[in-house]
Amino acid sequence: xxxxxxxxxPEGIEEILPPRAGQLDHLCRGIIDLYASWGYQLVIPPxxxxxxxxxTGTGKDLDLKIFKLTDQLSGRLMGVRADTTPQVxxxxxxxxxxxxxxxxxxxGTVLHTRPENTGxxxxxxxxxxxxxxxxxxxxxxxxxxxMIETLKKAGIEKTHVDLGHVxxxxxxxxxxxxxxGLKEDKELELFxxxxxxxxxxxxxxxxxxxxxxxxxxxxxxxxxxNGAIDEFREARVLFENINSEIKSCLDELQSIxxxxxxxxxxxxxxxxxxxxxxxxxxxxxxxxxYVPGCGQGIAFGGRYDDIGSAFGRARPAxxxxxxxxxxxxxxxxxxxxxxxxxxxxxxxxGQMEAISKLRNQGEIVICELPGQxxxxxxMGCDRRLECQGxxxxxxxx
Numbered sequence: 001x002x003x004x005x006x007x008x009x010p011e012g013i014e015e016i017l018p019p020r021a022g023q024l025d026h027l028c029r030g031i032i033d034l035y036a037s038w039g040y041q042l043v044i045p046p047x048x049x050x051x052x053x054x055x056t057g058t059g060k061d062l063d064l065k066i067f068k069l070t071d072q073l074s075g076r077l078m079g080v081r082a083d084t085t086p087q088v089x090x091x092x093x094x095x096x097x098x099x100x101x102x103x104x105x106x107x108g109t110v111l112h113t114r115p116e117n118t119g120x121x122x123x124x125x126x127x128x129x130x131x132x133x134x135x136x137x138x139x140x141x142x143x144x145x146x147m148i149e150t151l152k153k154a155g156i157e158k159t160h161v162d163l164g165h166v167x168x169x170x171x172x173x174x175x176x177x178x179x180x181g182l183k184e185d186k187e188l189e190l191f192x193x194x195x196x197x198x199x200x201x202x203x204x205x206x207x208x209x210x211x212x213x214x215x216x217x218x219x220x221x222x223x224x225x226n227g228a229i230d231e232f233r234e235a236r237v238l239f240e241n242i243n244s245e246i247k248s249c250l251d252e253l254q255s256i257x258x259x260x261x262x263x264x265x266x267x268x269x270x271x272x273x274x275x276x277x278x279x280x281x282x283x284x285x286x287x288x289x290y291v292p293g294c295g296q297g298i299a300f301g302g303r304y305d306d307i308g309s310a311f312g313r314a315r316p317a318x319x320x321x322x323x324x325x326x327x328x329x330x331x332x333x334x335x336x337x338x339x340x341x342x343x344x345x346x347x348x349x350g351q352m353e354a355i356s357k358l359r360n361q362g363e364i365v366i367c368e369l370p371g372q373x374x375x376x377x378x379m380g381c382d383r384r385l386e387c388q389g390x391x392x393x394x395x396x397x
Contacts, residue, residue: 012115012122016325023335024125024328027154028107031127031324034153038146040105040129045087047108051077056086056311065112080111084126085281085319086307092132093308093315101133107324117296121325128301128321132308135316137252140285140303141259147289147299147320148267154324155333156291156298160268162226163257164275164286166302167249168239169194169222175242176215186210190219194274197223218242225273229257232271239273252285281307285318291330298326340364341394342376342384354385354392 009015016024032042050071055062065082081087084106092102107127115122129146131139144161151159173190176182182190186205193201199220206216218238225235232253240247257269275286277300286302301320308314328335343355345368358365366379376384376397383394 010122012112012120014121014123019337020328022337024324026335026337027324027328027331028125028127030153031150032105032107034149035105035129035146038103038129038142040103040146043088043091043104043106044108045081045084045091045106048078048080049087051079053090054079054081054086056090056307062086065114067111067113082110082112083321084108084110084128085130085304085321088128088130088319089132089304089307089317090311092130092317093311093313097313098133101131101139103129103131105129121323124323125325126321127324128319130317130319132315132317135305137255137259137285139316140252140318141256141263143301143318143320144256144260144287145263147287147301147322148264150322151289151291151299151327154327155331155335156327157332159289159291160270161260162270162272162275162288162290162297163253164272165249165253165284166276166282166286167284168246168273169276171243171245171249172215172218172222176211180212180215182211191276194219194223195276197274199223222274226271228270232257235271235273249284256285287320289322294330298322298330337380338364339382340366340380342379342381342397343367344384345370345372348387350390350392351385351387358385358394 036042051066051068054066062082066079067082068077068079070076071078088104088106092098092104096102105128107125109123110126112122112124127150129143131143148159148161173182173187177187190202190205190211193205202211202216202220202223205211206213211219221235221238225231225239236250236254240250253271257271260267260269272288275288277286277288277297281304282302283305284303287300288297289299290297299320299322301318303316303318305316306314307317341358341363343351343365355365355367364380365385366381376382382397384397385392386395
């Protein structure tokens with residue numbers, strides 16, 4: 001019988017070893033401190049909850065991503081969280097019940113049944129911030145700016161952000177349903193085509209009669225309406241006269257563009273009106289951050305005002321999340337792990353007091369063990385503690 005390598009981890013699941021674990025810890029502390037300086041309070045939701053709670057307000061977006069199991073105590077179906085946002089929405093609506101705008105942040109591992117892309121990670125270390133209780137471009141702008149500051153804290157300077165608004169697609173689909181009776185299966189097909197920006201397939205839907213030529217023209221324009229502010233202005237000419245709701249969505253996008261451009265002129269802003277990530281989840285502005293050379297988005301956010309309704313309190317909400325492990329991999333800043341102070345094996349008077357003092361000052365102090373033959377460099381030390389006269393002093397190694 002062939003012996004299995006029982007130490008092999010499942011595909012897409014990783015363990016983090018030194019020195020990367022120390023670098024990751026350093027970055028996590030810096031990001032949470034950043035959020036605290038903006039008034040965002042840390043919450044720590046549970047890793048596992050009942051499925052009813054984990055899927056609340058998310059449609060079917062998360063269902064296939066969640067590992068499921070049966071609770072042996074209650075018999076109810078439970079899931080390992082694949083996204084922390086629904087949990088934080090529950091905390092705001094059901095546990096805190098504040099009337100004032102509430103700023104919350106979180107940090108923890110989530111688990112996905114499948115990776116987002118081939119060979120990807122199934123256990124992201126998700127960090128994010130959510131702002132509840134305010135509906136307006138000011139709160140959307142604050143959250144977007146904090147997302148950009150998060151990337152800067154991770155050493156990612158060159159970013160560009162795509163802005164979209166799910167309300168535009170929602171209104172277009174609603175109008176086509178009313179005018180042409182768009183079937184549910186064709187709506188799902190249209191959604192998939194727009195997500196992939198598959199123009200040939202969109203043309204096929206028009207030629208086969210699933211969409212009228214006029215409706216097809218609108219959705220084709222939605223796909224091509226991406227780029228800088230000039231492309232957005234061209235798109236406005238086509239879309240803003242369709243109805244007042246779509247005009248309002250376009251106004252929100254332009255206002256946020258102007259606010260971010262004023263506050264963070266170094267950030268490249270683009271528009272993507274067919275950006276529908278989290279469509280069943282978000283209700284307004286959506287945004288994605290990218291870095292040059294990386295085809296996948298690295299941070300995602302937007303407005304999701306309806307998510308708390310199932311918890312008895314539908315407050316306006318906006319937020320974002322990202323994977324800290326991905327940020328560390330993309331960082332241009334080299335996070336150096338601190339080197340320690342080597343202490344030779346000894347019981348001389350005053351040595352333990354000197355060691356305690358150094359550790360209280362934040363230094364790493366590593367004591368030699370009896371019979372050990374390793375060098376201080378082997379132990380990660382660049383200094384040593386020596387007794388000079390009646391004083392213990394730190395000297396270069």
